[in-house]
Amino acid sequence: MSSWWSRPLRGLRRWVSGPAAPEPPGPSSKGGPDGGVPPELLRKVRQIEIRTRRLVAETLAGQYHSAFKGQGMDFDEVREYQPGDEVRTIDWNVTARMNHPFVKKFREERELTVMLVVDLSGSGRFGSGQQSKRALMAELAAVLAFSAIRNQDKVGLLLFTETVEKFVPPAKGRRHVLRVVRDVLFFRPEFPGTNTNGALDFLNKVLPHRAVVILISDFLGETNPGRAAVRAHLKRKVLHSETLGRLSQNTLNQVGRRHDVIALQVGDPREQSLPDVGRLLLQDAETGEVVEINTSDVRRREAFETRARKSQKELDRLFRGARVDHLKILTPSAGMPEDAYMAELVAFFEGRQKRRRR
Numbered sequence: 001m002s003s004w005w006s007r008p009l010r011g012l013r014r015w016v017s018g019p020a021a022p023e024p025p026g027p028s029s030k031g032g033p034d035g036g037v038p039p040e041l042l043r044k045v046r047q048i049e050i051r052t053r054r055l056v057a058e059t060l061a062g063q064y065h066s067a068f069k070g071q072g073m074d075f076d077e078v079r080e081y082q083p084g085d086e087v088r089t090i091d092w093n094v095t096a097r098m099n100h101p102f103v104k105k106f107r108e109e110r111e112l113t114v115m116l117v118v119d120l121s122g123s124g125r126f127g128s129g130q131q132s133k134r135a136l137m138a139e140l141a142a143v144l145a146f147s148a149i150r151n152q153d154k155v156g157l158l159l160f161t162e163t164v165e166k167f168v169p170p171a172k173g174r175r176h177v178l179r180v181v182r183d184v185l186f187f188r189p190e191f192p193g194t195n196t197n198g199a200l201d202f203l204n205k206v207l208p209h210r211a212v213v214i215l216i217s218d219f220l221g222e223t224n225p226g227r228a229a230v231r232a233h234l235k236r237k238v239l240h241s242e243t244l245g246r247l248s249q250n251t252l253n254q255v256g257r258r259h260d261v262i263a264l265q266v267g268d269p270r271e272q273s274l275p276d277v278g279r280l281l282l283q284d285a286e287t288g289e290v291v292e293i294n295t296s297d298v299r300r301r302e303a304f305e306t307r308a309r310k311s312q313k314e315l316d317r318l319f320r321g322a323r324v325d326h327l328k329i330l331t332p333s334a335g336m337p338e339d340a341y342m343a344e345l346v347a348f349f350e351g352r353q354k355r356r357r358r
Contacts, residue, residue, distance in 0.1 A: 112153040119217035122192035122285035128270040162193030252322035265328040
């Protein structure tokens with residue numbers, strides 16, 4: 001096996017995975033934000049905090065505030081009518097007493113609940129460049145969490161694989177957000193697989209009120225098929241998940257009726273195309289199954305790219321059908337800054353803001 005391939009492609013995606021990188025040492029699901037956490041991990045969390053708080057303050061704060069609707073409108077005061085005011089806001093009782101028109105002013109009830117739903121399945125450990133998908137997911141979660149507390153919103157966390165691994169109820173405050181960031185970075189999941197539908201079903205049961213649900217995942221497939229299905233899949237030598245998680249539109253519709261759902265898809269450039277590096281033995285990061293592929297075969301590489309494009313189109317169609325806002329972000333390639341995703345995130349929120357005005 002090529003040493004070049006084996007180093008950067010550790011833990012490659014489902015059906016096309018290299019040897020899974022070991023889970024980083026980290027705290028268990030127990031304990032408070034700092035309880036029992038090794039000093040080097042605390043330093044990593046602090047670095048993430050400093051970095052993401054700066055990015056939020058300099059780049060994202062205004063777009064975040066404008067992109068999400070509050071829970072409703074609260075009455076603020078009345079003032080005299082001015083040309084151009086909406087006639088429907090006239091307060092007729094005050095108008096009758098004062099003998100000239102007054103209008104009601106409302107302010108948005110700003111406090112939101114932001115629920116971060118993060119996929120910790122085995123495929124997230126892959127990264128062909130300087131950053132793994134899981135590290136990028138953690139940074140995205142941190143940016144959104146610090147944006148939320150800057151706006152006095154509550155933040156909650158749900159970590160999932162093929163089961164719900166951890167649920168942190170929504171709360172406010174810097175200490176709480178640091179716990180959220182720590183868990184996304186260092187929580188060690190019990191299972192390697194994926195069940196996005198199960199995570200969303202769980203969320204629908206435990207969140208009694210409307211929330212902003214931000215689903216952060218690579219959407220690379222459920223891993224609970226039977227042995228016969230796995231063998232048939234490998235026999236066909238299919239090197240790309242055909243269903244991208246089998247996330248059902250019915251489940252998305254159910255969650256979308258109660259919550260404002262956003263899908264952030266984290267991918268890697270090597271999941272879209274294969275390099276020509278000869279014969280390889282690749283191990284699925286979620287099932288442990290092994291498949292051999294000759295990457296020097298042009299037809300094999302073209303088939304992989306075709307299947308990747310087809311799968312992405314299926315996922316895009318799924319989100320459009322469920323009216324879920326969707327953004328795909330790739331891990332940075334060599335030479336790119338690690339915060340290159342911020343420009344895409346800002347543009348995404350600006351687009352949401354424009355759609356709100358329609």
